[in-house]
Amino acid sequence: MYSNTQNAKIAAITEKTLVIGIDIGSETHYARAFDWRGYEFTKKPFIFNNDEDGFEAFLTWIVELKNEHGMDKVVPGMEPTGHYWFNLGAFLQDNGMRPVHVNPHHVRKAKELDDNNPSKNDRKDPKVIAGLVNEGRYNYPYIPAGVYADIRNLSNLRLQAQGELTRIKNRIARWFVTLIRMCTNQKVSVCNGFGISFSAKIAFRR
Numbered sequence: 001m002y003s004n005t006q007n008a009k010i011a012a013i014t015e016k017t018l019v020i021g022i023d024i025g026s027e028t029h030y031a032r033a034f035d036w037r038g039y040e041f042t043k044k045p046f047i048f049n050n051d052e053d054g055f056e057a058f059l060t061w062i063v064e065l066k067n068e069h070g071m072d073k074v075v076p077g078m079e080p081t082g083h084y085w086f087n088l089g090a091f092l093q094d095n096g097m098r099p100v101h102v103n104p105h106h107v108r109k110a111k112e113l114d115d116n117n118p119s120k121n122d123r124k125d126p127k128v129i130a131g132l133v134n135e136g137r138y139n140y141p142y143i144p145a146g147v148y149a150d151i152r153n154l155s156n157l158r159l160q161a162q163g164e165l166t167r168i169k170n171r172i173a174r175w176f177v178t179l180i181r182m183c184t185n186q187k188v189s190v191c192n193g194f195g196i197s198f199s200a201k202i203a204f205r206r
Contacts, residue, residue, distance in 0.1 A: 004139070004140075006136040006137070007136070008136075009136035009137075009138060010134075010135070010136035012075070012136075013036045013075065013133070013134055013136070014036060014073070015035070015036055016070070016071050016072045016073055017035070017036055017071065017073045017074070017075055018033060018034075018035070018041075018062070018065060018066055018069070018071040018073065018074045018075070019033070019034045019035065019036065019075050019077065019130045019133050019134055020032070020033050020034075020062065020074060020075065020076040020077065020126075020130065021033075021034070021077055021078075021125070021126035021127055021128070021129035021130030021131075021133065022076055022077065022078040022088070022126060022129065023045075023078075023079075023125040023126045023129070024078050024079060024081040024084050024085045024088070025050065025081075025084065026050065026084050027049065027050050028047060028048070028049055028050065029047070029048055029049075029050060029054070029058075029088065030045040030046070030047055030123070030125070030126050031045060031046045031047075031048070031058065031061075031076075031126055032045050032046070032123075032126040032127055032130060033046075033062075033065050033130075034127075034130045034131075034134070035069070035071075036134060037134075038130075038131060038134060040127070041065055041068075041069060042065075044123075045123055045126055046058065046061050048061075050084065050087065050088065055087075055088060055091045058088075059091075059095055062074055074097050075097075075098070075100060075133055076092055076097055076099045076100070077099070077100050077101070077102055077129045077130060077132065077133035077138055078099060078100075078101065078102070078129060079101065079102060079104045079107055079125075079129065080101045080104070080141065081104075085099075086143075089141065089143050090143055090145070093143050093145070094145075098140065099141065099143070100133060100138040100139065100140055100141070101138060101139050101140075101141050102129050102132040102133065102137060102138050102139075103132075103137070103139075106132055106137055107125065107128050107129060107132065110128045110131065110132060111124060111125075111128055
């Protein structure tokens with residue numbers, strides 16, 4: 001059972017915890033590794049692709065760091081960037097880790113602490129994310145597995161389809177009103193080309 005109090009989250013980060021800050025991208029992710037004090041274990045970010053091969057390389061990197069520095073727990077932190085984190089989050093959960101989310105607003109605000117610059121940077125963002133995790137400023141996302149994951153995917157697809165259908169209906173309605181207005185201005189040739197009858201024009205005038 002995971003507690004949502006900030007004190008409990010801070011207590012969950014111990015001297016034996018490897019904190020990973022991950023900057024999520026559509027195709028490429030960037031990761032940096034720290035201890036509970038904010039000491040970084042690598043000189044440059046670990047870059048990996050958003051696919052199975054990239055995830056396996058990332059897992060190998062994590063295991064090597066754990067063994068090298070005597071860590072017994074890993075806390076990977078990331079921003080909930082759209083849907084791009086879903087596959088990585090499920091992969092980490094399947095391999096015994098519990099990914100956590102940090103608030104994107106907090107990330108933007110915290111960026112200025114290091115260099116007084118709020119601009120996005122693939123090297124800086126993972127460090128900021130890891131720092132927020134160390135401070136207990138994170139949440140545990142719900143990552144469904146098995147049939148529950150399939151249900152969520154189907155639900156998301158249904159919502160997307162409904163949204164697209166609504167946009168198409170509105171577009172057609174807008175076109176119809178525009179063409180009827182053209183007909184009321186006696187542009188008969190244009191109206192006949194679109195199959196709009198004079199009865200429709202009369203109905204519109206009424």
